[in-house]
Amino acid sequence: MDALNQAAELGIDPSLLMNIIVRSTAIQDSQALLGLLNNDVQKVLHQDVMVCGVGGVSPKGSYAHKVLHHSYPPAYFDELATAEGRVDSPLMQRWRASQEPVLYQSGRDDALFPEEWVRLFNKYELHNTIAHGVLDVQRTLASYFIFSRIPGEIGQREIFIMKMITPHLHLALVRALTTVQEFSRLTAPNEALSDRQKQILRWINEGKTNWEIAQILEMTEKNVKYHIEQIFSKLQVRNRTQAVAKAMLLGLLF
The missing domain is CATH 1.10.10.10 (Winged helix-like DNA-binding domain superfamily/Winged helix DNA-binding domain)
Structure with missing residues (x-):
C-alpha cells in the first residue's frame, strides 16, 4: 500500500502532511519552527503540549543539549533528572532501542513502562504521548520530538504521521537551533557560565x-x-x- 492510500485508510488528509513537509524546508529559526509545530503539526496530531531538541547519546543514556518546547512542564524534567544528571525518559530509551515511534497512552500502556515514571508522567498529565527522532550516523547525537496530551485513542495513525514528518522536522530543527546561542532553556541560570x-x-x-x-x-x-x-x-x-x-x-x- 502506498503512502497516500495508507493515509486515507487511517483517516489522514495527505495535504496536511505535505504542507508540513514543504513548510519545514523553509524553516530557519526557532520561532518559525515552533509556529510549524504548534499550528500545522497540531492540525494532524492535535497535541496540547510538545518538546523537541537535540542531545547526546551514550551508553549511559541521553541528555538534552538544546530544547524548544510549548507548555511542557519544566518540573517534569527536574524530577526526571537522575543523581548523575542524566535526563533520560523510558520513552527515549525505547526509541533508542528501536528507532521507531514510541507510544504511551495512560491506562492502556502503563504496564510497559516503569511504575515510578508512569506516576511522574501522569502527575504532570502528559498522557497520550508519541515520541520519535533521528539518530546521526555516528550514533552520538539525536534529535527528538515528543507530543503529549493528544486526545482520544493513539495508535497506528500517530505512528504513520510521525514516520512521515519526523525526518523533515529533524532537518528544520537542525537549522533552527543554530539560532539558539546555548539552549532554549526550560529553566536557566541567572548568569551564564564561562x-x-x-x-x-x-x-x-x-x-x-x-x-x-x-x-x-x-x-x-x-x-x-x-x-x-x-x-x-x-x-x-x-x-x-x-x-x-x-x-x-x-x-x-x-
Whole structure:
C-alpha cells in the first residue's frame, strides 16, 4: 500500500502532511519552527503540549543539549533528572532501542513502562504521548520530538504521521537551533557560565577531584575551587551532584 492510500485508510488528509513537509524546508529559526509545530503539526496530531531538541547519546543514556518546547512542564524534567544528571525518559530509551515511534497512552500502556515514571508522567498529565527522532550516523547525537496530551485513542495513525514528518522536522530543527546561542532553556541560570567553568563542570561529571582538575587544566587547586563556587552560585545549587544534574538538564555538558 502506498503512502497516500495508507493515509486515507487511517483517516489522514495527505495535504496536511505535505504542507508540513514543504513548510519545514523553509524553516530557519526557532520561532518559525515552533509556529510549524504548534499550528500545522497540531492540525494532524492535535497535541496540547510538545518538546523537541537535540542531545547526546551514550551508553549511559541521553541528555538534552538544546530544547524548544510549548507548555511542557519544566518540573517534569527536574524530577526526571537522575543523581548523575542524566535526563533520560523510558520513552527515549525505547526509541533508542528501536528507532521507531514510541507510544504511551495512560491506562492502556502503563504496564510497559516503569511504575515510578508512569506516576511522574501522569502527575504532570502528559498522557497520550508519541515520541520519535533521528539518530546521526555516528550514533552520538539525536534529535527528538515528543507530543503529549493528544486526545482520544493513539495508535497506528500517530505512528504513520510521525514516520512521515519526523525526518523533515529533524532537518528544520537542525537549522533552527543554530539560532539558539546555548539552549532554549526550560529553566536557566541567572548568569551564564564561562567556558572555563563549563570545562570544570565536564571534569566534575567525570568524577575528577579538585586536584585532578587543576592538573588537567593547568590551574591552581585554589582557582579550581573558586570556579566551582561560582558554578554553584550561578546554577543555584549546593553541591557537585546537583550542579551536574542541573547542567545536564540545561545542556551545558554537551
